[in-house]
Amino acid sequence: MKIGAHLWIGEGLLKVLNYCDYLKCDCFQIFLSNPRSWKRKKRDIEEIEKFIQEIKKRKIEPFVVHMPYILNIAVNDKNLRKNLINFLIKEIEESEKIGANFYVIHPGFHKGTGEKIGIENAIEVLKNFKNSKIKILLENTAGQGTSLGSDFKQLGYILDKINGNLGICFDTAHAFQAGFNIINFEKVKKSIEKFIDLSYIKLIHANDSKTFCGSKIDRHEHIGKGKIGIKGFENIIKDDYFGSLPFIIETPKLSLKEDKENIKILKKIGEKYGKI
Numbered sequence: 001m002k003i004g005a006h007l008w009i010g011e012g013l014l015k016v017l018n019y020c021d022y023l024k025c026d027c028f029q030i031f032l033s034n035p036r037s038w039k040r041k042k043r044d045i046e047e048i049e050k051f052i053q054e055i056k057k058r059k060i061e062p063f064v065v066h067m068p069y070i071l072n073i074a075v076n077d078k079n080l081r082k083n084l085i086n087f088l089i090k091e092i093e094e095s096e097k098i099g100a101n102f103y104v105i106h107p108g109f110h111k112g113t114g115e116k117i118g119i120e121n122a123i124e125v126l127k128n129f130k131n132s133k134i135k136i137l138l139e140n141t142a143g144q145g146t147s148l149g150s151d152f153k154q155l156g157y158i159l160d161k162i163n164g165n166l167g168i169c170f171d172t173a174h175a176f177q178a179g180f181n182i183i184n185f186e187k188v189k190k191s192i193e194k195f196i197d198l199s200y201i202k203l204i205h206a207n208d209s210k211t212f213c214g215s216k217i218d219r220h221e222h223i224g225k226g227k228i229g230i231k232g233f234e235n236i237i238k239d240d241y242f243g244s245l246p247f248i249i250e251t252p253k254l255s256l257k258e259d260k261e262n263i264k265i266l267k268k269i270g271e272k273y274g275k276i
């Protein structure tokens with residue numbers, strides 16, 4: 001079991017390594033730039049080379065890039081979708097260039113066109129990346145508003161249709177908010193397996209939930225302080241398959257101290273069940 005955090009990119013790639021060292025991460029996730037902006041800045045080659053070298057030295061794996069929030073891959077406007085594909089091509093090229101292992105994508109919002117059309121729009125976008133070198137991971141969502149991908153039937157359908165280098169990132173808070181009661185993890189696992197082979201799941205976003213099971217409201221909480229609680233995380237970690245995956249926290253933080261505490265809690269559970 002590897003444990004890491006989503007780290008800030010605001011001060012550049014090399015600064016991320018300092019955070020990683022402070023937290024003693026085995027793996028981590030970043031955005032390439034401000035996730036609420038279409039603007040991208042160019043990185044110089046020395047920065048990239050140094051970063052790749054240092055990641056290898058620290059044996060960080062996986063190193064994950066998360067797509068920016070502004071992209072809605074289920075958008076119904078053809079022109080917007082075209083712009084978005086061009087933007088994603090650059091994102092994915094850059095992620096490959098800086099040595100990332102996974103690129104996490106949210107399945108998007110149908111915004112009133114209905115799930116069926118939304119999913120077909122998302123598939124049209126994702127098809128462009130079916131043969132990408134980097135593995136694309138679709139993240140399950142809380143099902144808030146018109147968001148797609150809160151049920152594994154939908155995610156399984158997308159995986160089947162693309163039939164390429166795609167997998168799943170399992171977010172514990174989103175699953176719980178979508179109605180999967182993590183406390184009874186055996187049951188959750190069975191309902192996922194009905195629609196997708198577990199081997200598609202490559203990464204855990206380890207977040208506790210501020211909101212109740214089935215709330216469809218996406219609010220992350222510190223590990224053990226939310227409605228999933230320590231027991232819920234114990235049930236995930238002691239599972240043979242899930243407990244062998246990398247865990248990356250995306251819990252709220254004002255300082256890295258909070259990440260440190262959350263990582264410590266996950267580590268303790270991992271040690272308790274012989275996963276570390």
Ligand SMILES: [Zn+2]
Nearest residue numbers: 139171205250
């Ligand atoms: Zn997540």
